[in-house]
Amino acid sequence: MAALVCCAAAANGAVTESDFGKMPDGTPVKLFTLHNANGFSAKIITYGAIITEVQVPDRSGAMTNVVLGASELESYLKGFNASAAVIGRFANRIAKASFTLDGVEHKLAANNGKNHLHGGPKNFAKAVWKAEQLPSGVRLIYFSKDGEEGYPGNLTVKVTYTLTEQNELRIDYEATTDKATPVNLTNHAYFNLAGGGSVLDHELWLAADRYTVPNDELIPTGEIAPVKGTGLDFTTRPASAPGSINSNRSQAGTIIITS
DSSP states (O other): OEEEOOSOOOOOSEEEEEEEEEOTTSOEEEEEEEEOTTSOEEEEESBTTOEEEEEEEBTTSOEEEOBOOOSSHHHHHTTOTTOBOEEOSBOSEEGGGEEEETTEEEEOOOOBTTBEETTSSSTGGGSBOEEEEETTEEEEEEEEOTTGGGOOSOEEEEEEEEEOTTSEEEEEEEEEESSOOOOBOEEOOOBOTTSSSOGGGOOOOOOOOEEEEEOTTSOEEEEEEEOTTSTTOOOSOOTTOOTTSOOOSBOOOEEEEEO
């Protein structure tokens, strides 16, 4: 289990469903809005399992959206590149768009120069997921067929968004397959805790003293290096940070990610 403490979020048993638009082939896209008693809310759509909004009260009590998103499906279909979508089968890059597993080489799409990025040109971020409404959240399900984007195995992915009375937006990932296959899921959200403007005014603390070193094509080399003395050193907690969360202009909350 990994916890990313970075922003406010929330919800409880209040979940509503509405229409968000239709795909070019007529497939409907649904919007689920999750609420809690503290005024926090989050909106999730079935296209890409995207988080479109996370609404939190600011210091004055006014509601502020702290995740970058769009209010209409058309923006996402046109390539809105700051979407908080679920990325898969494999977040990040695979060198030379191929990998060998159990002695078999698998060729992938080279959609990032000569390398493979984020699962390919379509990937999970551009699929319409099935949805199951839950008492305090929503579970989104996607079936990736054997050979899709070049990956082996039929893969069923379940991503569950839950909002709690502790102002937590919880993201749980589950994947099952009938063949060995690489799986590396994430949510590609961009946050601005001020609700707008530059994030350079934010303060960040990360309890991480090492990082994976990439080459000039952003492919991990396998080296695990210390962050000390680099621009990636966020190990010193800002004096103004409340507890162990970022200093921000919104009330504190948590995003929890598990797999």
